[in-house]
Amino acid sequence: MGGLTCGTFSTAGAWHGRSPLRYDRAGSGHLYYGMSDAHAPMIPASGFHPDRRRFLRRAAATVAALAPIGAAWGRAAEERSLAFVHTHTGETLSTVYFQGGSYRPPELERVNHLLRDFRTGDVHPIDPSLLDILFELRTLMDQDRPFEVISGYRSPKTNAFLRRVSSGVAEHSLHMAGRAIDVRMSGYPTRRMRELALGMQRGGVGFYPTSDFVHLDNGRVRWW
Numbered sequence: 001m002g003g004l005t006c007g008t009f010s011t012a013g014a015w016h017g018r019s020p021l022r023y024d025r026a027g028s029g030h031l032y033y034g035m036s037d038a039h040a041p042m043i044p045a046s047g048f049h050p051d052r053r054r055f056l057r058r059a060a061a062t063v064a065a066l067a068p069i070g071a072a073w074g075r076a077a078e079e080r081s082l083a084f085v086h087t088h089t090g091e092t093l094s095t096v097y098f099q100g101g102s103y104r105p106p107e108l109e110r111v112n113h114l115l116r117d118f119r120t121g122d123v124h125p126i127d128p129s130l131l132d133i134l135f136e137l138r139t140l141m142d143q144d145r146p147f148e149v150i151s152g153y154r155s156p157k158t159n160a161f162l163r164r165v166s167s168g169v170a171e172h173s174l175h176m177a178g179r180a181i182d183v184r185m186s187g188y189p190t191r192r193m194r195e196l197a198l199g200m201q202r203g204g205v206g207f208y209p210t211s212d213f214v215h216l217d218n219g220r221v222r223w224w
């Protein structure tokens with residue numbers, strides 16, 4: 001399988017993007033896993049550089065220009081479907097995970113299984129809002145091909161292993177909470193996928209051109 005994932009070796013034997021663990025503590029005392037993805041380099045959590053602001057505005061404009069597709073998404077929102085192929089297990093899944101105004105637990109179970117920690121077999125609930133991000137993104141991409149999954153859920157054991165064999169793997173990652181996924185889509189430019197995801201402003205977006213995937217999560221809006 002050609003997929004590389006956060007915390008796995010690249011074909012060049014190097015580790016991909018490192019992220020020192022950092023917590024952001026909001027006034028509520030809530031603990032956030034800011035920049036918590038293992039392959040997220042450190043970037044300012046706030047006070048975006050003007051270039052970064054412009055970049056985000058451009059990305060948002062790109063999505064706005066796709067308003068007709070957005071309208072289609074609105075109509076389709078009563079039924080949300082996704083398709084996956086996992087690059088490490090070879091497993092595939094096509095699912096209507098939302099229908100008639102609610103998520104469908106049996107379908108979510110199938111998603112949880114496919115996106116399990118493929119190293120340990122551990123299954124963890126995947127946050128449905130992460131699936132909605134993927135659904136909206138696929139709608140914007142105007143594609144019905146499956147997302148190729150490089151990494152979904154990552155168990156504490158796997159994360160601890162990755163931390164042992166590499167410096168810079170985050171102690172806490174949104175992958176460990178079922179709130180992050182690394183994907184690409186065969187035949188679709190990964191860079192373009194990233195631009196659309198940025199424009200959605202629904203969470204974190206990481207771009208890994210060498211390994212050719214995009215990290216998506218439903219945490220704070222940020223990108224790298």
Ligand SMILES: [Zn+2]
Nearest residue numbers: 006181182215
């Ligand atoms: Zn990731």
